[in-house]
Amino acid sequence: MRTTAPVIAAFVTGLAMTVAFFLNEKTPFVGEISNQLLDWLIIIGGFTLLLGVVSILRVSWQSVERRKEGWIYKVALIVSLLAMAIPISRSPLFGRFEGSIYDWLFMNLQAPMMATMFATLAFYIASAAYRAFRARTPEATLLLLTAILVMFWRVPIGEAILNQLPGDFPYFINKFVMNGANTAVQRGIIIGAALGAAAMSLRIILGIERTYMGKG
Amino acid sequence: MQIKHKSTIGKLPAGLFVLFLFLSESVYAQEVNSVFRDDRINALITMVLFSAAVLLFTRWARQGKPLFLRKIAGLDAVEEAVGRATEMGRPVLFIPGIDDLDQIETIAGISILGRVAQITARYETPLMVPVRHPLVLAAGQEVVQQAYIYVGKGDAYDKDTVRYVAGEQFAFAATVNGYMMRERPATNIYMGAFFAESLLLAETGNAAGSIQIAGTGRPEQLPFFVAACDYTLMGEELFAASAYLSHEPVMMGGLKGQDLMKVLIVILILLGVLLTTFTTDIGVVFKSWFKAV
Numbered sequence: 195m196r197t198t199a200p201v202i203a204a205f206v207t208g209l210a211m212t213v214a215f216f217l218n219e220k221t222p223f224v225g226e227i228s229n230q231l232l233d234w235l236i237i238i239g240g241f242t243l244l245l246g247v248v249s250i251l252r253v254s255w256q257s258v259e260r261r262k263e264g265w266i267y268k269v270a271l272i273v274s275l276l277a278m279a280i281p282i283s284r285s286p287l288f289g290r291f292e293g294s295i296y297d298w299l300f301m302n303l304q305a306p307m308m309a310t311m312f313a314t315l316a317f318y319i320a321s322a323a324y325r326a327f328r329a330r331t332p333e334a335t336l337l338l339l340t341a342i343l344v345m346f347w348r349v350p351i352g353e354a355i356l357n358q359l360p361g362d363f364p365y366f367i368n369k370f371v372m373n374g375a376n377t378a379v380q381r382g383i384i385i386g387a388a389l390g391a392a393a394m395s396l397r398i399i400l401g402i403e404r405t406y407m408g409k410g
Numbered sequence: 411m412q413i414k415h416k417s418t419i420g421k422l423p424a425g426l427f428v429l430f431l432f433l434s435e436s437v438y439a440q441e442v443n444s445v446f447r448d449d450r451i452n453a454l455i456t457m458v459l460f461s462a463a464v465l466l467f468t469r470w471a472r473q474g475k476p477l478f479l480r481k482i483a484g485l486d487a488v489e490e491a492v493g494r495a496t497e498m499g500r501p502v503l504f505i506p507g508i509d510d511l512d513q514i515e516t517i518a519g520i521s522i523l524g525r526v527a528q529i530t531a532r533y534e535t536p537l538m539v540p541v542r543h544p545l546v547l548a549a550g551q552e553v554v555q556q557a558y559i560y561v562g563k564g565d566a567y568d569k570d571t572v573r574y575v576a577g578e579q580f581a582f583a584a585t586v587n588g589y590m591m592r593e594r595p596a597t598n599i600y601m602g603a604f605f606a607e608s609l610l611l612a613e614t615g616n617a618a619g620s621i622q623i624a625g626t627g628r629p630e631q632l633p634f635f636v637a638a639c640d641y642t643l644m645g646e647e648l649f650a651a652s653a654y655l656s657h658e659p660v661m662m663g664g665l666k667g668q669d670l671m672k673v674l675i676v677i678l679i680l681l682g683v684l685l686t687t688f689t690t691d692i693g694v695v696f697k698s699w700f701k702a703v
Contacts, residue, residue, distance in 0.1 A: 216454055221445050235512055239545055246544035246574035253573050264592065304578070311580035315606065318613040326637035380629045383645040385675060387627035389460075390649030391514045393668040396464050397653075398517070402660060405521035405652045406549065408556025 197409055201401040207231055208399035250275065278304075343367055452699055459674075464667030471663030479662055484623050484641030485654050488599070491621045492529045495596035501536035502526070503595040505611065507602020507626070508582055511545040514649070515627050519602030520549050521652035522625075526599060527557035531566060538595065539572040542582045547574045583607035587614040600624040600639070601648060604631045612638035625651060 214228035254268040262268075278299055280288075290296050329335040346352035347367045356363040397403035471477055495502045504526055506519030523539065530537040539554065541547045550572035558567035575585040587610060590598070598615040600608070600622070608624075608631040615622050616638045624635035625643030635642045643651060646668070653661035678700075686693035 212457075216447050216450055218445055218447055239510070239543075242544035242548055244544075245547055246577070249544075249547055249570070249574040250576075253570050256570075307584075308578060308580040311584055311610070312606065315610060318609045322609055322613055322634060322637040326633075383629045383632065386672065387629075387645030387649070389668050389671055389675075390646030391518075391627065392457075392460060393464055393664050394514060394518060394649045394652075396461055397661070397664050400465075402468065402664065403521065403652065405524045405656065406517050406553065408524050408553040408560075 197404065197407065200407055201404065204398055205401060208395065212399075247275070247279075274303075340371060344371060452701070460667070460671050463670045464664045467666040467670070468660055468663035471659040471666075474659070477659065477662055477666050479654065479665060482643065482647055482650070482654055484625065484643045484647070485651055487621075487623060487641050488526060488655070489529055491597040491599070491623060492526065492533060492535055494621060495530075496533040496535045498596045500596035501538050501593060502530055502597045502599065503586075503590065503615075503620070504537060504539045504599045505586065505602070506539065506541065506546060506550060507600075507604055508542045508579060508607065509603035510543045511549055513603050515603040516546060518627075518649050518652065519625075520546070520553055522599075522601045522655065523550060524553045524557050525652065525655040527554040527571075528561050531558045531561045531563040534563070534566060537571050538589065538593070540575040540582070540586050540589070541572060542575070542577060542579070544574060547572060579605065579607055580610075583610045586611055590614050590618045590620070594618050595620055598622045600626070600635070601643070601651070602626065603628065604635075609634035609638060615639075 210227050210231065251272065254271050256262075257268040258265050258272070278296065288294060288296070323341075327334070327338040327341055329338050344367060347356060347364055353364055356367075394403065398406065467477070492502055504523055506523055507513070507516050509516050511517065511520075527537060529535075537554070539550055541550055551569065554571050555564075555567050555569075558564050576582040589595075590611075591614065595615075595618070598611075598620045600611065601624070604611075604624075604626050605628075608626070612622060612624060612635055622639035623641045623643075624639040625648035626632065626635065627645050627648055629645070632642065632644055650665050650668075653665055656662075682693070682696055682700075685696045
């Protein structure tokens with residue numbers, strides 16, 4: 195029963211979603227099934243948020259209790275979590291409107307910290323590009339030359355210089371490198387991934403694949 | 411029996427072409443009051459063909475027909491990488507992507523997690539699985555617990571192996587990066603849907619000296635993983651991973667059906683190129699049959 199019930203649920207919901215895809219949304223009953231299933235997903239997802247909060251609080255509290263290395267950061271995490279969660283409850287200062295505690299914390303702490311993390315990506319790209327573009331083999335050299343050409347074309351000064359050269363270099367890069375080789379390879383990967391996803395979905399709907407439940 | 415199989419496969423592309431040839435473009439026009447989405451009939455035909463191919467090969471696999479699968483180096487390396495972590499006495503880090511459980515890539519990641527958890531349980535190697543969505547937390551905990559029970563190490567299962575670390579994308583990346591630099595896991599496995607944080611994670615893992623195996627279906631993130639990881643599963647390989655690692659013929663039958671569809675698509679692409687290059691009207695009609703709505 196522990197395995198059969200989820201397999202039946204996966205079969206019924208998977209079939210309903212598939213059938214709904216081929217039916218007109220305006221058709222009574224059938225058209226609403228897929229929307230209702232998606233609503234259920236949101237409702238269940240909302241309730242499981244509590245699981246996440248309990249998990250993060252338990253793990254952090256254990257670190258504080260046992261005074262593990264860096265436990266002070268766990269205290270900061272617990273305080274921050276509560277500071278962001280509590281002000282949502284009803285009160286003149288609380289809520290999510292402009293000027294509320296939540297809004298202040300979001301604008302002045304959370305958003306800048308996320309932007310900082312995103313900004314560090316530039317340095318990571320530089321170090322990864324250095325490793326990837328080392329001309330150790332003929333293929334890597336070709337990759338390096340193509341990358342230099344594309345990066346040069348992507349910056350305004352590079353495009354301006356390329357425009358001064360005889361022959362239409364920007365057109366060549368755009369047509370043959372970006373829309374040609376690059377798009378063809380990407381489409382190949384996308385087609386393969388789409389077929390793989392469809393095959394896996396089919397295996398799940400038919401109950402052949404049960405590894406997502408920890409079975410098999 | 412084998413000759414019969416080959417004959418059936420050979421007829422499929424030809425049959426599909428004839429089928430499409432006799433369908434006029436007007437079939438795809440959606441009628442306002444129709445119960446069915448007439449404009450999606452091409453998707454329906456493709457789905458029926460695809461399902462038939464997958465089920466056909468699954469049946470052959472059940473009957474014991476030998477099926478050849480090419481080696482996937484990244485998946486063959488999983489056991490070796492976990493073994494390395496065991497020898498070094500360091501943990502294995504597994505990230506099932508950062509998307510929710512309604513994404514097939516996340517489900518694929520969770521399926522692979524089950525296999526990896528069986529290996530770590532067998533070797534008694536610590537496993538850490540940070541997740542970004544509570545639903546993935548619940549599914550991940552169930553899968554890892556079942557894996558530990560499956561190999562007879564149910565008592566060794568720790569509920570906090572799979573843990574929720576943050577709901578925000580970059581807060582998640584910061585937490586995992588911090589973990590990598592502090593705990594120095596010997597092996598990092600990234601399987602699922604990744605976005606801008608892919609390189610943040612993979613480069614940090616590289617700097618921490620971990621063996622890294624990644625897999626995603628998103629082509630825009632693949633270059634980052636290729637640059638920073640030791641092995642990368644591209645697109646379909648991610649979805650094939652759970653079947654590949656299971657070594658079960660029935661699961662692998664589905665992969666062969668998928669391959670048949672790829673051959674069919676390649677034939678149709680070549681046909682489209684020829685028709686578009688050498689004809690005018692037929693090429694336009696041919697392209698319209700594959701219009702996605």
